[in-house]
Amino acid sequence: MNMKKAATLALGILTSVGGFFDVGAIATSAQAGALFRYQLLWALALGTILVVFLVEMSGRFAAVTRQALPDAIRQQFGFTSWLVPFAVLTLIHFLTLGAEIGGICFALHLLTGLRVSFWALPVAALVWLFLWRSTFSAIENSTALLGLITLAFVVAAWRYHPPMGQVLAGLLPSLPHHEPARYWYIAVGLLGAVISPYLFYFYSSGAVEDEWDESYVGVNRGVAAIGMGFGSVISVGAIVVAAVVLAPRGIQVDDYHQAALMLTQVFPFWGFALFAVSMGIACLGAAVELSLAMAYTQAQTFGWNWGEDLDPREDARFCLTYTVAILAAALLILFGVDPLKLTLLSMAINAAVLPFVALPFLLLMNDRKLLGKHANGWISNSVTILTLVVAIVLAAVSIPLMFLGG
Amino acid sequence: MKKKLPDELELARDLLDKQVVDRDETKMGRVDGLVLELREGKPPRVDHLEMGSSVLARRLGPRIERWVSAFRQRIGVQKAGRYRVPWEKVQEIVPYQVKLDVKVDETPAFAWEHWLRDHVIAHIPRGLKGKTD
Amino acid sequence: MRSSISQGAPLFGALALAASLCFACASKSPGEKLLDAAQPAASWIATLRMTGERWNANSVPASFVRATVDKARDELAGVAEEAKKSPVPAEVKLPLQRLMTEARAAGAGLERAVKAGDRPAVARQVDRLAALAGELAAWQAGQEGRAP
Numbered sequence: 006m007n008m009k010k011a012a013t014l015a016l017g018i019l020t021s022v023g024g025f026f027d028v029g030a031i032a033t034s035a036q037a038g039a040l041f042r043y044q045l046l047w048a049l050a051l052g053t054i055l056v057v058f059l060v061e062m063s064g065r066f067a068a069v070t071r072q073a074l075p076d077a078i079r080q081q082f083g084f085t086s087w088l089v090p091f092a093v094l095t096l097i098h099f100l101t102l103g104a105e106i107g108g109i110c111f112a113l114h115l116l117t118g119l120r121v122s123f124w125a126l127p128v129a130a131l132v133w134l135f136l137w138r139s140t141f142s143a144i145e146n147s148t149a150l151l152g153l154i155t156l157a158f159v160v161a162a163w164r165y166h167p168p169m170g171q172v173l174a175g176l177l178p179s180l181p182h183h184e185p186a187r188y189w190y191i192a193v194g195l196l197g198a199v200i201s202p203y204l205f206y207f208y209s210s211g212a213v214e215d216e217w218d219e220s221y222v223g224v225n226r227g228v229a230a231i232g233m234g235f236g237s238v239i240s241v242g243a244i245v246v247a248a249v250v251l252a253p254r255g256i257q258v259d260d261y262h263q264a265a266l267m268l269t270q271v272f273p274f275w276g277f278a279l280f281a282v283s284m285g286i287a288c289l290g291a292a293v294e295l296s297l298a299m300a301y302t303q304a305q306t307f308g309w310n311w312g313e314d315l316d317p318r319e320d321a322r323f324c325l326t327y328t329v330a331i332l333a334a335a336l337l338i339l340f341g342v343d344p345l346k347l348t349l350l351s352m353a354i355n356a357a358v359l360p361f362v363a364l365p366f367l368l369l370m371n372d373r374k375l376l377g378k379h380a381n382g383w384i385s386n387s388v389t390i391l392t393l394v395v396a397i398v399l400a401a402v403s404i405p406l407m408f409l410g411g
Numbered sequence: 412m413k414k415k416l417p418d419e420l421e422l423a424r425d426l427l428d429k430q431v432v433d434r435d436e437t438k439m440g441r442v443d444g445l446v447l448e449l450r451e452g453k454p455p456r457v458d459h460l461e462m463g464s465s466v467l468a469r470r471l472g473p474r475i476e477r478w479v480s481a482f483r484q485r486i487g488v489q490k491a492g493r494y495r496v497p498w499e500k501v502q503e504i505v506p507y508q509v510k511l512d513v514k515v516d517e518t519p520a521f522a523w524e525h526w527l528r529d530h531v532i533a534h535i536p537r538g539l540k541g542k543t544d
Numbered sequence: 545m546r547s548s549i550s551q552g553a554p555l556f557g558a559l560a561l562a563a564s565l566c567f568a569c570a571s572k573s574p575g576e577k578l579l580d581a582a583q584p585a586a587s588w589i590a591t592l593r594m595t596g597e598r599w600n601a602n603s604v605p606a607s608f609v610r611a612t613v614d615k616a617r618d619e620l621a622g623v624a625e626e627a628k629k630s631p632v633p634a635e636v637k638l639p640l641q642r643l644m645t646e647a648r649a650a651g652a653g654l655e656r657a658v659k660a661g662d663r664p665a666v667a668r669q670v671d672r673l674a675a676l677a678g679e680l681a682a683w684q685a686g687q688e689g690r691a692p
Contacts, residue, residue, distance in 0.1 A: 309524075
């Protein structure tokens with residue numbers, strides 16, 4: 006493996022961390038740990054396995070065909086068939102972007118004491134400026150490197166020496182002892198947070214930006230598995246910390262302020278700031294990815310010029326898309342939408358629309374004309390079918406559960 | 412310029428909804444529609460490609476096309492939401508794109524791009540990004 | 545070219561599930577509903593306790609205490625409202641309403657003490673909140689015994 010590919014591996018892994026552990030993961034992990042301790046670890050594990058396969062497929066597709074997913078789906082299935090997945094993908098990009106911006110604003114509120122809504126427009130400007138001025142690799146590298154701060158959760162979890170028996174038992178699915186509606190609601194949210202459609206759609210565009218070709222198929226496997234796995238370990242850390250710190254005190258996470266207490270015991274002086282900075286940086290990385298994902302999807306659907314490495318003069322409509330997306334999402338926070346409620350809503354909708362956006366992708370992965378020998382084998386297809394089944398079940402229960410358990 | 416076209420073409424699979432690029436490989440849009448010329452006693456032939464929001468809207472339904480047209484009249488940069496590409500301009504068809512023998516700046520495809528560039532981007536300060544190696 | 549998959553099946557499933565679940569929750573007694581409402585109250589009292597403790601340990605800034613107390617007081621007021629509107633007998637809901645009032649007062653006291661930088665006062669409010677938490681837990685246990 007030559008140096009450039011090795012660098013891609015390292016940086017790709019770090020990027021996955023920034024994208025995996027976002028506001029949705031923080032919210033649902035904290036809730037899961039606070040209410041059900043280690044019992045919901047199985048949902049995280051299941052989601053991780055599925056997303057590793059989805060991300061690997063997405064990267065493999067982009068490397069072999071040199072096309073990103075929205076581009077290829079419109080081309081292969083036609084505009085009319087793509088319209089519904091495209092519309093729902095746009096919706097979840099928008100809502101999730103709002104939640105991530107809310108996360109950054111909350112982190113700044115923790116650090117400064119100023120209101121969350123006060124930060125909406127400054128944060129929007131920051132995210133926009135980042136996209137306006139940076140190239141794709143600059144964005145990848147900086148958010149990935151900064152994202153390492155989220156390891157604080159892993160360190161905290163390790164220092165608490167959680168009971169390993171219970172932790173391992175949590176990896177197996179079990180029925181709740183109390184509040185079943187809430188249990189399944191958080192399980193659905195956890196799965197929705199982990200198997201975010203934006204993640205594997207964005208990944209394919211990122212692979213095209215990084216000019217991957219067929220020789221990257223092997224590296225891609227490593228990046229997908231280790232990257233997503235790493236992000237998952239951080240989420241496990243968050244669940245464990247919530248289980249040890251919040252659950253015994255009977256503190257539920259109905260508000261981000263309650264989650265903010267998580268690291269203050271094990272790191273008496275730095276814990277508060279660590280939580281805030283971790284949340285802020287994870288959400289910043291995710292906000293940048295989501296705005297780009299929105300722009301990639303729009304630009305590729307309509308055939309516009311696109312690319313973070315291009316000067317804005319060359320892809321004006323692409324830039325206009327992320328500008329409008331960021332501003333519109335920030336308005337949600339500016340007008341006082343509660344960040345945690347927005348996060349939980351977007352996670353539920355992520356789960357609900359997963360079948361619509363995953364199905365075209367899964368069909369493509371079996372197209373031998375496009376992928377040749379790199380088309381899905383029986384393992385990928387089995388996981389694919391499992392994903393689709395899980396996706397349909399999630400879709401059927403997530404919206405009703407939102408009314409009951411939320 | 413020498414044309415690179417396959418011997419046989421499945422319109423729906425190989426042409427419709429494909430990415431369209433110009434001589435310099437700049438992305439122009441997608442093949443939103445195809446227009447066939449019907450001839451007496453002879454098989455129909457592809458007269459021209461169509462690109463544009465009105466074309467796309469029509470595929471969804473005549474009412475949607477009317478809404479889109481009304482919307483364009485209000486804020487449109489160009490009057491027609493339809494750019495016709497004569498078949499002669501098609502230079503190359505490969506699995507992932509259709510290449511035209513035109514320069515995108517000379518076509519209506521970049522109307523919005525030019526407008527945004529001149530009226531919005533020109534007023535915003537920025538450094539030059541360029542490609543990184 | 546494939547057309548979009550029919551949306552009928554998952555939608556029907558969702559509606560059926562929603563209907564059955566709504567029926568299940570509609571059959572909750574007012575006592576059970578009040579018990580459900582008291583859950584987050586216990587959580588917020590615990591949150592205020594920990595916040596006070598952490599401020600005393602220099603782990604959280606005063607601005608955080610202020611924001612958390614504000615949020616907690618709003619939520620506790622909400623629970624008090626629900627109790628007031630509930631059709632349960634007065635001897636059930638009045639203790640809960642009183643607890644909410646006292647918890648809100650303790651929260652306000654906590655905020656004042658933090659603002660004044662008075663650590664002993666903060667510790668006193670934390671103890672007060674602990675006592676209230678115990679009383680709330682007793683109330684919840686009593687309610688659970690009452691409801692089948």
